[in-house]
Amino acid sequence: MDFDTQIKLVVYRQFAKTGQRPSTESVAARVGSDVESVLDAYLRLRSQRVLSLEADGSSIRMAPPFSGVPTQHAVIVDGTQYFANCAWDAVAIPAALHRSGIVYSRCEQSGEPLHLGVGLEGPEPSTWIFHCLVPAAKWWDDIVFT
Amino acid sequence: MLFFRSEEQVRDWCAAYDQPLRPLVTLDQLWGLATTWYSTRLQEDSRRPKPDEMREIFAGLGLEGDFWDPTSDSFG
Numbered sequence: 001m002d003f004d005t006q007i008k009l010v011v012y013r014q015f016a017k018t019g020q021r022p023s024t025e026s027v028a029a030r031v032g033s034d035v036e037s038v039l040d041a042y043l044r045l046r047s048q049r050v051l052s053l054e055a056d057g058s059s060i061r062m063a064p065p066f067s068g069v070p071t072q073h074a075v076i077v078d079g080t081q082y083f084a085n086c087a088w089d090a091v092a093i094p095a096a097l098h099r100s101g102i103v104y105s106r107c108e109q110s111g112e113p114l115h116l117g118v119g120l121e122g123p124e125p126s127t128w129i130f131h132c133l134v135p136a137a138k139w140w141d142d143i144v145f146t
Numbered sequence: 147m148l149f150f151r152s153e154e155q156v157r158d159w160c161a162a163y164d165q166p167l168r169p170l171v172t173l174d175q176l177w178g179l180a181t182t183w184y185s186t187r188l189q190e191d192s193r194r195p196k197p198d199e200m201r202e203i204f205a206g207l208g209l210e211g212d213f214w215d216p217t218s219d220s221f222g
Contacts, residue, residue, distance in 0.1 A: 005190055012188050049194045050187075065184050086147035091173070092180035096187045107151040109159035114149050122177040130171040131156045132147045136200065136216045 006031045007041040008050060011063050016097055019082040021060040021068035052143050061144065065089030065096055075118075077101035085144075087130050094118040169213055178207040 001009075010030045014022040022030075028038045039058055045051040052062035060068040067073075067083040073090040075082045077099045084090035087105065094101035095118075103116040107128075117124040134145070150156045153170055160167045171179075182203045186192040195203060197216040204214040212218040 001190060009188075009190060016188055050192075065180075065187070087149045088147045088176060088179055088183075090149075091176050092184040095177070095180040096184040098185070105149050107155055108148040109155040109162070110151055112151050114151075116173075118177075123173045126173050127152070128173055129150045129153060129156060130147065130173065130176045131150055131159075132168055132171070133165055134147075135168075135213045135218065136204070137218045 003031070003033070003037070004041045004044050007038060008045055011051065011060060012066070015063055015066035015082070019066075019080045021063070021066075024058050049140055065092035072105060074104045075101050076104070088132075091116075091118055091123060169209065169211070171209065175207045175209065179203070
């Protein structure tokens with residue numbers, strides 16, 4: 001397995017196990033490398049659009065569908081709390097984990113809470129709607145805004 | 147990428163923030179997006195779909211048009 005794939009898997013599996021982003025130091029330790037090499041790999045993974053960093057250039061902001069910081073989209077799976085980057089990612093966390101979960105979010109206009117059960121075959125029947133403001137061609141121009 | 151209780155709430159939100167109304171997506175369609183994008187994300191050989199694959203995924207879910215075209219230049 002190549003180095004970047006090792007880094008990606010360490011990051012994603014840390015999110016999956018704990019709901020939290022790993023530190024750069026812990027990732028380096030897990031792969032037996034140094035922080036500088038990990039940060040270089042982060043940049044390559046960013047170009048593949050599987051990772052997004054904070055402005056400090058080292059903290060993981062997103063490993064989609066997981067968020068490295070708290071958001072309005074929380075997901076509980078097997079007692080672990082995860083944060084999602086957006087509505088799409090909220091539903092995607094149970095899909096990525098292949099586990100049932102509950103999405104806690106809200107209607108962006110009214111503030112009405114959303115508690116949505118998501119099973120292995122999809123969300124429970126619901127008339128809620130997903131709306132994406134940014135066209136697909138522009139999603140990664142500013143992925144945090146998207 | 148946000149949740150709304152109804153189409154009316156989407157329209158009110160767009161009007162309040164002077165934003166364009168985009169295609170509305172049902173939760174069943176959203177589940178299709180979630181699984182096609184992320185069901186293998188924790189695996190070694192996972193990757194983000196390429197543009198042609200994205201178009202195919204969107205079309206398979208009934209999401210078509212320039213808005214869903216990952217290479218469209220219709221939006222500046």
